[in-house]
Amino acid sequence: MSSDVVKKIAQLVRAGAALTPYTCPACGTVLVRLKTGELYCANCERTVVLVRSDEEAQQALEVVQLREVRRIVFDKIIQLGKEIEKLSAPEMVDHLRSLSLLLDIYERLAKIHGEAGREKKT
Structure with missing residues (x-):
């Protein structure tokens, strides 16, 4: 994980996001849960939806x-x-x-x- 991505994640956490045990299916970066409840990949810069089926x-x-x-x-x-x-x-x-x-x-x-x-x- 690049230092830029780590900085983005740190900024999101300082803004109220929470780290999750999940990783992005596209790049493997740890996902954060935004205040809105959405899961977000700071590397891909997009929301991620986890599904079971x-x-x-x-x-x-x-x-x-x-x-x-x-x-x-x-x-x-x-x-x-x-x-x-x-x-x-x-x-x-x-x-x-x-x-x-x-x-x-x-x-x-x-x-x-x-x-x-x-x-x-x-």
């Missing part, structure tokens, strides 16, 4: 993919929101329709994400 792996993958789609939709909502003030009325109507559709999609994704999280806990 192929079914749990599929559920975890779905949650991660939905989260990414939700992030993309959110970014587009912000982008459209910033563009609206510069538009003429007819252009604004088109943007508002798009914004309304994106907000509906975002809301549905949030609902699905919440349901997936509840299923995971049971």
Whole structure:
């Protein structure tokens, strides 16, 4: 383990993360549990989900993919929101329709994400 990774882990622990007995399946670095409860690899700089079965792996993958789609939709909502003030009325109507559709999609994704999280806990 490089000294940079050790420094990152130390910074995370000082910020409230906890060392775990688990290691990253990709690189073997010890994982830390963040305050959010997520497991994190300081070497790969990503969260890690531990699973016991192929079914749990599929559920975890779905949650991660939905989260990414939700992030993309959110970014587009912000982008459209910033563009609206510069538009003429007819252009604004088109943007508002798009914004309304994106907000509906975002809301549905949030609902699905919440349901997936509840299923995971049971």
